[in-house]
Amino acid sequence: MSFAQQTSSPNKPNHRYRGLERFFAILALVNFCLVLFDYSYIPWRDFYFHAAPAFTQQYDLFKGIEPHRETERYLAKVNELEQQVEQTSLQTQETENLLQELQFLSNEMIEDNPFAEANKTGSLAKIKNQVRDRMNKESAHQAFDLFWSTTHLSQQNFQQELAFFDEQIKPLLKTNYYRDISTNGKFIDKFWLIDLPFIILFGCEFIVRTYSISRRRPDLNWLQTILRRWFDIFLLLPFWRWLRIVPLTVHLYQSELVNLEPLREQLNHDVVINFAEEMTEVVGIRIIDQAQEAVNRGDVANWILNPDSRRPYININNTNEVQAIATRLLDLSIHQVLPKMQPDIEALVHHMVVNTLNQSPIYQQIKNVPGVSRLPNQLTEKLATEVSQATYRTMTKFLQDPVVMQLSNQLVENFIQALQVEVQKQQNIQEIQALVVDLLEEIKINYVKGLEKEGVEGLWEESYQLRRIAANEQ
Numbered sequence: 315m316s317f318a319q320q321t322s323s324p325n326k327p328n329h330r331y332r333g334l335e336r337f338f339a340i341l342a343l344v345n346f347c348l349v350l351f352d353y354s355y356i357p358w359r360d361f362y363f364h365a366a367p368a369f370t371q372q373y374d375l376f377k378g379i380e381p382h383r384e385t386e387r388y389l390a391k392v393n394e395l396e397q398q399v400e401q402t403s404l405q406t407q408e409t410e411n412l413l414q415e416l417q418f419l420s421n422e423m424i425e426d427n428p429f430a431e432a433n434k435t436g437s438l439a440k441i442k443n444q445v446r447d448r449m450n451k452e453s454a455h456q457a458f459d460l461f462w463s464t465t466h467l468s469q470q471n472f473q474q475e476l477a478f479f480d481e482q483i484k485p486l487l488k489t490n491y492y493r494d495i496s497t498n499g500k501f502i503d504k505f506w507l508i509d510l511p512f513i514i515l516f517g518c519e520f521i522v523r524t525y526s527i528s529r530r531r532p533d534l535n536w537l538q539t540i541l542r543r544w545f546d547i548f549l550l551l552p553f554w555r556w557l558r559i560v561p562l563t564v565h566l567y568q569s570e571l572v573n574l575e576p577l578r579e580q581l582n583h584d585v586v587i588n589f590a591e592e593m594t595e596v597v598g599i600r601i602i603d604q605a606q607e608a609v610n611r612g613d614v615a616n617w618i619l620n621p622d623s624r625r626p627y628i629n630i631n632n633t634n635e636v637q638a639i640a641t642r643l644l645d646l647s648i649h650q651v652l653p654k655m656q657p658d659i660e661a662l663v664h665h666m667v668v669n670t671l672n673q674s675p676i677y678q679q680i681k682n683v684p685g686v687s688r689l690p691n692q693l694t695e696k697l698a699t700e701v702s703q704a705t706y707r708t709m710t711k712f713l714q715d716p717v718v719m720q721l722s723n724q725l726v727e728n729f730i731q732a733l734q735v736e737v738q739k740q741q742n743i744q745e746i747q748a749l750v751v752d753l754l755e756e757i758k759i760n761y762v763k764g765l766e767k768e769g770v771e772g773l774w775e776e777s778y779q780l781r782r783i784a785a786n787e788q
Contacts, residue, residue: 332569338519339565342549345512346562349555352505360489378494378502384428385490388419392484396476404467413462420458429490437486444482506552516549602754609750648710659702664695 355362355377363370374380395412402408429438442454449466451457460466467475494502520543528539540547545564548557566572652659 335565336569336571338516339562339569339571341512341515342558342562342565345509345516345549346558348508348512349558352508353556359491363489364485374491376504376507378496378504379491380494381488382428382432382490382492384419384423384426385487388416388423389484389487391416391419392479399472404464404472410464413464413467416462417459420462421455424454424458432491432493434490437490441483441486448478509552509555513550513552516546520546520550602757606751606754609747609754656702659705660699663701667701 355373359370359379362373391412395409395416398406398409398412423438424442427435427438429435442457445457445461446452446454449457449460451460461475496502523543523546524536524539527542528534528536531539534542545561548554549561551557563574567574567578
């Protein structure tokens with residue numbers, strides 16, 4: 315059963331359950347949106363962090379994410395420096411100690427690269443480039459030592475440099491994180507806690523649906539019943555969650571929330587156009603090749619000439635259908651068709667008799683005798699009528715005569731036997747086989763391979779128009 319058949323009208327909900335169907339369709343849509351968000355969370359965490367920092371901090375718990383200790387300690391030390399300068403001044407021993415600690419932490423950050431665990435080494439590279447450009451130094455170590463120095467901060471406005479740090483460096487440091495690893499060696503991921511209620515609801519729906527199908531179709535076993543809703547199984551899997559797009563599409567289509575009929579028709583069109591040409595050509599060529607091989611091996615000749623070698627024919631009603639059809643058609647022709655065509659037959663016979671007599675000199679002389687000139691025409695008409703009627707009576711009588719039927723069958727059998735004797739001659743067999751093989755090769759070249767030039771687009775359009783006409787007439 316194809317996907318299109320499973321999503322067609324038999325599986326669409328009736329009006330009583332349409333609301334329930336739409337509820338589960340919307341539920342599947344919400345669940346799939348959550349799945350997409352979860353897949354995108356780690357790659358796009360920086361975006362989510364800046365757009366909704368409070369929400370990001372909460373969702374980090376499901377991913378086992380916590381702020382990295384080194385970068386957090388670095389930011390805390392910068393805040394401590396800012397508070398110290400506000401309380402005292404830049405020219406104090408406490409401030410100098412804080413600047414030395416920041417120089418040490420900067421060099422430690424460059425050497426240890428705390429961004430590597432989160433695959434954010436690019437953030438560290440941006441930080442180093444920003445500070446090198448700011449301080450006009452080639453070495454990142456020298457640039458940070460100079461940046462966190464009393465000399466630089468005294469010559470430049472402290473608030474201006476702190477603003478540069480807050481705008482360019484601090485956001486990169488804040489997005490760094492550490493992610494816990496579970497006992498199985500993988501990163502902690504508790505999305506299943508969010509996904510579990512959906513799986514339970516989908517599981518209950520799946521059980522109810524399969525039970526309903528089993529009640530309507532007692533001839534199906536439990537496996538066949540489950541396979542009727544095979545796509546819903548993806549909603550129950552705690553892995554490969556992206557496959558839920560399949561049941562989501564089916565639910566949206568069946569609940570009529572989204573009209574996917576144009577998409578389905580386009581998919582069918584693309585599949586047919588892409589594969590029908592190759593499949594038709596391959597199947598056609600394969601069939602003809604097998605027929606050619608059978609002819610070359612002599613299988614066809616052996617089947618025709620040796621009836622005993624044929625596979626026994628199964629007759630379901632002890633009737634020779636071909637003979638019965640032929641007898642019925644002959645009976646209809648003689649008793650029903652020929653009487654209606656009697657005037658036409660008489661006209662044809664009359665015309666043939668007149669043409670034949672006109673070629674006779676005696677007939678021409680009789681027509682010129684005074685008083686009897688109309689006699690030939692009367693005789694001709696009478697003769698045509700008698701001939702046609704006699705022929706009809708003879709055929710009717712012969713059809714009812716068992717001796718005639720027996721002689722006819724004997725004539726046909728003798729003809730077939732004589733034909734078999736002549737065909738069995740080696741020269742005739744070889745000649746006929748060669749002609750048949752050549753004929754099949756011509757069919758293969760001119761018709762089967764000709765599909766490549768003609769294409770199946772026209773056939774598809776014709777089929778589509780026929781379906782539209784049939785749908786409009788219903």
